[in-house]
Amino acid sequence: MRRSPVIERGFCPLSRGAGRNERAMPKEMTYKTRSPEETFDLGVRLASSFLPGDVVILAGSLGAGKTALVHGIASAMKVKSHVSSPTFTLLHIHLPGREGGIALHHFDLYRLEDADDFVANGLDEYVGGDWVSALEWGDRARKALPEEVIEIDIRYGQDPQERLFTIRMPDGRRIESTGRSCQ
Amino acid sequence: MIVLGVDTSGRTLSVAVARGGQLLGEYSLALGYRHSVTFQPAVDELLSRCDLTVRDVGLFAVAAGPGSFTGIRIGLAAVQAMAYAAGAQAVGVSSLRALARSSRGGKCLTAPLVDARGGRVFSTLYRGSRQLIEEGPRKIGDLLMEIAAVVGQNEKVLVTGDGIFVWEEALARDPGLAGRLPFEMDYASSAFRCIRASAVIELALEDLAGGVAVTDPFRLEARYGIDSSAERARHQRGSGENEVEAT
Numbered sequence: 001m002r003r004s005p006v007i008e009r010g011f012c013p014l015s016r017g018a019g020r021n022e023r024a025m026p027k028e029m030t031y032k033t034r035s036p037e038e039t040f041d042l043g044v045r046l047a048s049s050f051l052p053g054d055v056v057i058l059a060g061s062l063g064a065g066k067t068a069l070v071h072g073i074a075s076a077m078k079v080k081s082h083v084s085s086p087t088f089t090l091l092h093i094h095l096p097g098r099e100g101g102i103a104l105h106h107f108d109l110y111r112l113e114d115a116d117d118f119v120a121n122g123l124d125e126y127v128g129g130d131w132v133s134a135l136e137w138g139d140r141a142r143k144a145l146p147e148e149v150i151e152i153d154i155r156y157g158q159d160p161q162e163r164l165f166t167i168r169m170p171d172g173r174r175i176e177s178t179g180r181s182c183q
Numbered sequence: 184m185i186v187l188g189v190d191t192s193g194r195t196l197s198v199a200v201a202r203g204g205q206l207l208g209e210y211s212l213a214l215g216y217r218h219s220v221t222f223q224p225a226v227d228e229l230l231s232r233c234d235l236t237v238r239d240v241g242l243f244a245v246a247a248g249p250g251s252f253t254g255i256r257i258g259l260a261a262v263q264a265m266a267y268a269a270g271a272q273a274v275g276v277s278s279l280r281a282l283a284r285s286s287r288g289g290k291c292l293t294a295p296l297v298d299a300r301g302g303r304v305f306s307t308l309y310r311g312s313r314q315l316i317e318e319g320p321r322k323i324g325d326l327l328m329e330i331a332a333v334v335g336q337n338e339k340v341l342v343t344g345d346g347i348f349v350w351e352e353a354l355a356r357d358p359g360l361a362g363r364l365p366f367e368m369d370y371a372s373s374a375f376r377c378i379r380a381s382a383v384i385e386l387a388l389e390d391l392a393g394g395v396a397v398t399d400p401f402r403l404e405a406r407y408g409i410d411s412s413a414e415r416a417r418h419q420r421g422s423g424e425n426e427v428e429a430t
Binding site: 112113114115116117119120121122124125129143144 | 215216251252253254256299300301302407409410411412413414415
């Protein structure tokens with residue numbers, strides 16, 4: 001997977017989270033996008049911070065842009081298959097499109113009630129291996145997921161097309177794509 | 184009678200062949216959740232090493248969970264198919280019971296633990312063959328209390344299984360806890376923390392001799408250990424009453 005951070009226009013980190021080393025290691029950042037295309041691009045940028053084994057929880061109401069973000073992530077990871085929402089199938093496994101690439105496990109837990117549903121359906125076995133797991137509505141299975149996860153909360157902004165993405169990285173990790181500073 | 188024992192219910196794979204109660208051979212692999220790829224070749228290889236084929240097997244013994252959902256399905260489905268093809272019997276045993284037996288026989292106290300996610304373990308407690316507490320997913324704190332309620336002062340409990348790390352994490356969070364427990368703890372060595380199919384065979388033969396085994400391959404039942412919300416709702420309504428009719 002491409003690891004080098006890429007800085008591009010359009011992503012606007014609004015705030016940096018509190019923390020002792022907040023300058024060196026921003027644990028939490030908020031980005032603003034103004035269209036599905038920008039959300040896609042944000043996914044592309046975020047993917048450069050991911051490592052094999054990462055578990056990414058995507059939270060946000062219907063239509064917030066969770067799947068659009070995963071589209072971008074999948075595009076950057078150059079997976080083989082087309083991304084669509086796994087609302088009915090619960091999980092799509094996207095194999096790497098080239099040798100040495102990393103697979104993407106794309107979950108949608110909208111139809112599940114809780115972490116027990118996640119485990120009772122055997123989905124827990126598809127998280128945490130040497131691939132990246134992105135879980136829409138992943139907060140529903142929080143108790144069954146590893147302690148260290150990347151959390152992405154999506155909220156609506158002021159304009160109908162505007163979205164705010166708050167991204168929290170696990171301890172000791174930083175977001176590599178810092179984007180254009182608005183501060 | 185040739186018996187084939189199988190465990191795919193956890194991260195490790197084990198298959199064993201016995202003639203009567205006599206173990207002929209056993210394979211164990213610790214390659215993680217790759218049972219769909221590794222299981223059938225392991226069975227074929229082991230049987231052929233023993234100059235046997237699936238048709239020679241009279242009894243299939245399988246660890247039926249709790250554990251990995253996919254692993255349990257693989258083991259049960261494969262055993263059902265092979266038993267049907269061979270016209271053989273099939274017996275399922277609890278994976279926790281098999282884990283306790285794999286770790287140490289005899290009359291000692293054994294707590295088999297299988298990771299159930301979210302800080303919980305599938306667990307129970309055995310004194311020899313006697314089960315002292317119910318099988319179920321529990322937080323470590325609850326398990327410790329249940330064990331403390333049924334064991335004698337200063338008795339030693341052997342802890343085993345891949346759930347040991349959950350147990351250790353819980354004890355690490357409360358450093359004084361181990362000292363306050365009314366029983367002593369002993370940890371199975373890593374060589375004995377996984378299910379061996381020879382133990383699955385042993386238990387199936389015991390159940391058969393004791394007349395408590397269900398031997399119809401198509402009545403094998405998975406023991407998933409955790410109910411989905413749909414199953415919980417069905418239990419609340421009263422099982423069977425409102426089952427969806429076939430259309």
